[in-house]
Amino acid sequence: MIQIEAIHHYALSVRNLDETIKWYGGMFGFALERRFGFPEMKTEIAHINHPIGIRIELLYTENSSSSPDLGKDAFGAISNQGSKHIGLQVDNVTEAAAILKSKGVHVLHEVTRVEKAGVTNFWILDNEGNHIELAEPIKK
Numbered sequence: 001m002i003q004i005e006a007i008h009h010y011a012l013s014v015r016n017l018d019e020t021i022k023w024y025g026g027m028f029g030f031a032l033e034r035r036f037g038f039p040e041m042k043t044e045i046a047h048i049n050h051p052i053g054i055r056i057e058l059l060y061t062e063n064s065s066s067s068p069d070l071g072k073d074a075f076g077a078i079s080n081q082g083s084k085h086i087g088l089q090v091d092n093v094t095e096a097a098a099i100l101k102s103k104g105v106h107v108l109h110e111v112t113r114v115e116k117a118g119v120t121n122f123w124i125l126d127n128e129g130n131h132i133e134l135a136e137p138i139k140k
Contacts, residue, residue: 009047009055010086013067014128017044017060023127024048024056027103028088056086070129073108077131085123085131093136097122100134113138 014020017035024030030048033055037044042062049055069077069084077084090096097111100122108123108131119135126132 006053009057011057011059012086012126012128012130013059013061013064014130015060015064016128017046017058020058020126020128021046021048027100027105027126030054030056054088066129069131074123074131074133085133087133087135090134090136093120093122093134096134096136100124 012020021030021032025032025048028050030050033047033049035044035046044060046058047055048058067082068080074085094111097107101107106125108125109121111120111122113120115138117135118138120138121136122134124132124134
């Protein structure tokens with residue numbers, strides 16, 4: 001069996017690299033680790049990191065197209081196969097929701113207790129329309 005040590009990154013394809021770096025920094029405290037490109041593929045990549053060790057790889061490719069999930073709610077998006085959202089665990093989802101709302105985020109689903117999943121969650125869209133779930137584990 002292969003020994004996995006951690007998730008290295010989660011990748012998102014975006015329309016605007018600079019704005020998305022800024023958005024994740026302002027909303028969640030991610031900072032730019034590195035930026036590089038592959039000119040022959042008309043592609044730029046940025047790695048952004050959060051202090052707790054989460055890395056998101058942002059990909060910009062000239063003439064990329066939108067996901068069929070763009071604009072759908074979190075549950076409408078599950079009808080298309082593939083990656084669906086980033087789930088970020090927080091210690092107080094209600095407080096996190098209030099902070100994000102005060103920053104003007106696009107809310108998909110309000111704070112909801114989901115017993116079957118063992119979390120209370122809150123869903124938003126990032127500046128590019130990607131789904132983000134903030135999840136607080138339900139304490140037993």
